[in-house]
Amino acid sequence: MASQSRLFQLSGTCNNYPWGKKGRDSLAARLCEKTPGTDFVINDDEYYSEMWFGDYPDFPGRDLETGQTLAEILKEHKEKLLGAYSIENFGNNLPFLPKILSIGKALPLQIHPNKSLAAKLHEKDPEKFSDSNHKPEIAVALSQFELFAGWRDLGQISAIFNIPSLRRFIPEGSHSWNEETLRSVVRGILKADEQTVQNIEEDLKRQSQEDIEKLGYPSSMFELIRRLQSQYSATDPGLLIAILCMNYLVLEPGEAIFIPADGVHCYLSGDIVECMARSNNMLSGGLCPVADRDNIDLFSETLKIDSSTRVDNLRLPANPSKDGASGHTLVYQPPISEFDMIRIEMTAGTEELIWNHKGPTVAIAVSGEGTIRGDGKELAVKTGFIFFIAAETETMLRADTGMRIYAAVIR
Structure with a gap:
């Protein structure tokens, strides 16, 4: 039996979530196709969202020569390949999961639960929450990359909530905003009925661009509302959380963002290389079909709202x-x-x-x-x-x- 090499080539696995890019527009698909000796062929009518190339079972990386999954190889040769430090600190798997993402339309408004919550969710529903780990992640732009991530300054958010249709979400007796005010507002909006959500969006469109910009919001706000409505619906409350409460960012190639466990984010467009702790757990709050949304109280209570989710602390320098x-x-x-x-x-x-x-x-x-x-x-x-x-x-x-x-x- 040949000894296991310490350096070998892998093939990745592409998946087809509907938020991906179509056919050859998808960098994930084009990179996946480049690996020789696989049967992967790009279908021009198919959406390609991600290429995974780690040892997670869902979309595994494989040894290009043998076709064996990376997880199987690591199990057989863990000391040689993972090394003593990794085994001692993280166990017998890769502690990280690398991917290429090609994003054609917005992903769900989401968080990845912390370790404690992930363990509880995995025990309760292992089919949906397939592991007990947390999932902090980084994303490095390979093209221009649009996203919502973390929270705007509370002063900015509180000012826009003076618009009449939004005042109802401010907890009674609130004189100044703090983290729990924002949490309550998020919970209220995500629970709002469809007509209320649509009315607020129409109210926002009636604001002048000058007034919106004075409040610190981008001139692209109205275009973002129209785009997200066309991708999902005018009744999705996740749209309001993203537009009103979160940082809108555009990263250029090579720029990076860090999303902590429980950190709210929504990727909008672009190609990225992404890496995360070895997990596939997610809680969704919106910008997805109603059936895919998780319990709003759980989502809202889990949200990280602190200095780590401010925009300056999310950017990750090279x-x-x-x-x-x-x-x-x-x-x-x-x-x-x-x-x-x-x-x-x-x-x-x-x-x-x-x-x-x-x-x-x-x-x-x-x-x-x-x-x-x-x-x-x-x-x-x-x-x-x-x-x-x-x-x-x-x-x-x-x-x-x-x-x-x-x-x-x-x-």
């Missing part, structure tokens, strides 16, 4: 990293222990020695061509190629053209 010997490597460091994300930017003819890490690495080339050497062998790197690199394995990258790689790693 800092120079000593992971690479020649200075081609940047690192995104979310305030969690499960992973960091590194970005390697190389020009043609350059090399980058990546120091061995104490835990495993999963990397994807999003553009360019070159080679990767490690564990006594050399593999071709091309756009869309995905690699697993074991703990404590040094690798050398060489770029034949300009090359960009993203990698989730335990450093």
